[in-house]
Amino acid sequence: MKLMKNALVILAGGKGNRFGGDIPKQFRKYGENNFIEHLLSNILPINLDIIVISCEKKYISKYLNKIGKIVKDTKLIFSDPGNTRQESSFKALKKLKYYKPKNVLIHDSARPLVSNKLLKTILLCLRNNFVVVPYIKYNDRMINTNQAEMKNIKNIQTPQGFNFSHIYDAHKKFKNESLLDDASLIQKLGKKIKYIKGEKTNLKITYPEDIKFFNLLQKTTYRYGIGFDIHRFDLNSNKGLKLCGTNLPYSKLIGHSDADVCIHAICDSIFGALSMNDIGYYFSNEDSQWKNVNSKIFLNYCKKLLIKKGYKIINLDINIICEKPNINKYRDKMKKNLSKILSISEKIISIKATTNEKIGFIGNGKGIASEALIHICNEHNY
Ligand code: ZN
Numbered sequence: 014m015k016l017m018k019n020a021l022v023i024l025a026g027g028k029g030n031r032f033g034g035d036i037p038k039q040f041r042k043y044g045e046n047n048f049i050e051h052l053l054s055n056i057l058p059i060n061l062d063i064i065v066i067s068c069e070k071k072y073i074s075k076y077l078n079k080i081g082k083i084v085k086d087t088k089l090i091f092s093d094p095g096n097t098r099q100e101s102s103f104k105a106l107k108k109l110k111y112y113k114p115k116n117v118l119i120h121d122s123a124r125p126l127v128s129n130k131l132l133k134t135i136l137l138c139l140r141n142n143f144v145v146v147p148y149i150k151y152n153d154r155m156i157n158t159n160q161a162e163m164k165n166i167k168n169i170q171t172p173q174g175f176n177f178s179h180i181y182d183a184h185k186k187f188k189n190e191s192l193l194d195d196a197s198l199i200q201k202l203g204k205k206i207k208y209i210k211g212e213k214t215n216l217k218i219t220y221p222e223d224i225k226f227f228n229l230l231q232k233t234t235y236r237y238g239i240g241f242d243i244h245r246f247d248l249n250s251n252k253g254l255k256l257c258g259t260n261l262p263y264s265k266l267i268g269h270s271d272a273d274v275c276i277h278a279i280c281d282s283i284f285g286a287l288s289m290n291d292i293g294y295y296f297s298n299e300d301s302q303w304k305n306v307n308s309k310i311f312l313n314y315c316k317k318l319l320i321k322k323g324y325k326i327i328n329l330d331i332n333i334i335c336e337k338p339n340i341n342k343y344r345d346k347m348k349k350n351l352s353k354i355l356s357i358s359e360k361i362i363s364i365k366a367t368t369n370e371k372i373g374f375i376g377n378g379k380g381i382a383s384e385a386l387i388h389i390c391n392e393h394n395y
Contacts, residue, residue, distance in 0.1 A: 016062075017062040017063050017088075017112040017113060017114045017115075018060075018062055018114060018115045018116065019060055019061050019062055019063075019114065019115070019116050019117075019118070019136055020061070020062065020063045020064070020065065020109050020112070020114035020116065020117045020118070020177070021061050021063070021064045021065070021117070021118045021120065021132075021172070022064075022065045022067065022092075022102065022105040022106070022109070022117060022118070022119045022120065023049060023052065023064065023065070023066045023067065023120050023121075023122050024067050024094075024098060024101050024102060024105070024119065024120065024121050024122060025037075025039045025040075025048075025049055025066055025067060025068040025072075025094075025122035026067050026068050026069065026093075026094025026095070026098075026101045027039070027098075027121075027122070027123065029123075031219050031220055032218070032219065032220060032221060033221065036072075036076075037072075038123070038218065039068075039122040039123065039125075040072050040075075040076035040077075043224070043227065043323075044231075044322075044323030044391055044392070045322050045323050045391075046079075047076055048122050048123065048125040048218070049066065049076075049077060049080065049122050049125070050079055050080065050083060051125040051126070052120075052122065052124070052125040052126075052127065053080065053083045053084060054083055055125065055126065055127065055128065055129060056127065056128070056129045056132050057083065057084065057085075057087070057129070058129075059129055059132050059133060059136075060133075060136065061087050062087065062088065062112075062114065063087065063088040063089075063090065063109065063112055063114060064084055064087055064088070064089050064090075065090050065091070065092050065105045065108055065109055066080070066089070066090075066091050066092070067091075067092045067093070067094050067101045067102070067104065067105045068091065068094060068122075069093070069094060070091070070093065073091055088112075090108060092104050092105040092107075092108045097191055098193075098194070099184070099187075099188075099191060099192055099195075099198075102119055102184065102195055103184040103185075103188060105119075106177075106180065106181050106184055109177070110177075110181060113177075114177050115176070115177060116136060116139045116174060116175065116176060116177060117174070117175050117177045117180060118132060118135060118136070118172040118173070118174050118175075119171060119172060119173050119175070119180070119195050120171045120172035120173075121171045121217065123217050123218050123219065124170070124171055124215050124216065124217050124218070125218070125227075126214055126215055126216055126227065126230055127170075127171075127172065127212065127215045128212060128214070128215070131147060131172070131211065131212055131215065132172060134209060135147065135172060135173075135174035135209065136174065138174065138207055138209055139174045139175075139176065142205075142207035143175065143176040143179045143204065143205070144173070144174070144175050144176070144179060144180075144196065144199045144204065144205070144206045144207060145173070145174035145175075145206075145207045145208075145209060146169060146170075146173045146174075146196045146206050146207070146208055146209070147169075147170045147171075147172075147173075147208075147209050147210065147211030147212070147215070148167035148168055148169050148170060148208050148209075148210070148211050149167075149168050149170065149210070149211045149212070149213055149215075150166065150167065150168065151168060167208065168211075169194065169196060170211040170212070170215050170217075171194070173194065173195050173196050175195065175199075179199070179204070180195055180198070180199070183195075183198035183199055183201075183202055184198060186198075186202070187201060214230050216230065231391070233390050233391060234390065234391045235327075235388065235389070235390045236286045236287070236288075236324070236388075236389050236390070237285075237286055237386065237387065237388055237389075238281070238282040238283060238284065238285030238286030238287070238386070238387045238389075239281075239282055239285055239384065239385070239386050239387075240277070240278040240279060240280065240281030240282035240283075240284075240285060240292075240384065240385045240386075240387075241278055241281065241382070241383070241384045241385075242274045242275075242277040242278040242281065242292075242382065242383055242384075243274065243375075243380060243381070243382040243383075244266035244267060244268050244272045244274045244380055244381060245266065245267050245374075245379055245380040246264040246265070246266060246267070246378070246379060246380055246381070247264055247265050247266070247267050248264055248379075249264075250264050250265045251263070251264055252264075252265065253265030254266060254338070255271050255272065255273045255308070256273060256274065256275045256333065256340070256343070256347060256381070256383075257273070257275045257276060257331070257347035257348075257350055257351050257364065258273065258276060258307075258308070258309055258312075258347070258350035258351065258354060259343050259346045259347045259350055261338055261343055262338075263337065263338040266380070266381060268298075269298035269303060269304060269305075270296070270298075270303050270304070270305065270306050270307075270308050270311070271305065271306065271307055271308050272308075273307075273308035274333075274381050274382065274383045275331055275333060275347070275364075275383040275385070276308040276309070276311060276312050277292055277308060277311070277383070278331070278383040278384055278385040279312060279315075279329065279331065279351070279385040279387070280292045280308075280311045280312055280314075280315050281385070282329075282385040282386060282387040283315040283318065283319065283387055283389075284315070285387075286324075286387050286388075286389050287318060287319070287322060287324070287389075289318075292311065295311075295314070296311050296314075309354055312351075312354050312355065313354060316354065316355050316356065319389065323391050323392055324389040324390065324391055324392060325357075325389060325390060325391075325392040326355060326357050326361065326387060326388070326389050327361065327388045327389060327390055328361050328363075328387070328388040329351070329355075329357070329361060329362045329363070329385065329386075329387050329388075330363045330365075330385065330386045330387075330388075331362070331363065331364045331365065331383065331384070331385045331386075332365050332366070332367065332383060332384045332385075333364065333365070333366045333367075333381065333382075333383050334366075334367055334368070334369055334375055334381065334382040334383065334384075335366070335368065335369070335375060335378075335380070335381040335382070336368050336369065336371065336375065336376060336377075336378045337378055339366075340364070340366035341366070344364050344366075347364050348362045348364060
């Protein structure tokens with residue numbers, strides 16, 4: 014068996030009664046991820062050999078099916094929770110005992126914002142200490158406390174780091190007593206604890222209002238996507254052209270759907286920003302259900318994807334490349350349409366037109382090309 018040096022236990026067996034809701038808060042999605050996914054994405058990669066998640070079995074397949082992809086090569090196991098935090102923690106340690114880890118970090122899933130840096134610091138301190146506990150001090154004055162007492166008040170956080178056999182033995186010894194956290198067991202044994210500076214941002218989310226702070230502390234991720242499309246005119250027609258959902262009195266474009274070249278380019282830019290496949294993958298031109306359909310359907314699908322994945326559009330820049338028709342007259346209408354379909358302000362949409370200087374296929378008036386560049390960011394408004 015591979016030598017297991019560092020283990021992480023994530024306690025996710027809580028019901029979250031103070032938070033409320035149908036499912037425990039740690040399994041609910043906040044943007045693309047639930048708390049456990051947020052937590053693992055924040056802390057990995059780190060030098061961990063094994064992760065134990067303590068949670069009820071019924072939640073694993075439903076809410077934790079993405080975890081394997083996040084933890085990659087780190088071994089992942091699950092452990093049933095107990096009736097109390099202490100019981101859950103001991104059950105997880107019992108499972109870990111088989112792997113003989115040297116160190117174990119025990120963490121609450123209600124603290125999804127802990128940094129990779131804090132975990133690294135705790136692991137580093139465990140080289141010379143058996144127990145390492147992060148703490149913070151609040152700036153607010155406390156009543157019923159004198160100055161001297163104030164100095165000693167520490168607000169304890171997780172993850173708490175332990176030499177595995179130390180914490181295992183402490184749990185065994187106090188298994189019939191109920192203590193607040195793992196460090197309290199060590200304290201009761203009278204063993205030395207190394208306190209290190211924690212992080213104010215390592216917030217414990219207990220009440221619904223705490224989500225406001227969680228939102229503020231989220232990192233903003235910006236993503237960009239480009240899209241390009243080109244369609245040929247049906248020069249036998251003199252009407253039916255559609256650009257950005259707007260009808261123009263000019264020859265229609267040939268395509269499987271309504272051939273709205275601009276909307277196709279915008280869809281591809283959104284798929285690109287979300288690191289997905291191209292429009293043809295989702296709306297194949299061999300699929301009869303998309304024959305002659307309004308391309309608004311495709312754009313609406315993309316809008317829903319953005320919402321589902323927790324992103325909002327910051328800017329949309331579109332180029333239309335053709336000799337004819339003149340786009341100027343229709344620009345405002347086009348913006349209005351896109352703004353309506355995507356539920357974004359017209360102010361963040363730019364529609365620019367250019368000719369191809371009479372060069373090539375487009376220059377000869379045989380078709381229209383369009384390109385779109387989209388700029389999105391994750392929305393923290395859960
Ligand atoms: Zn197209």
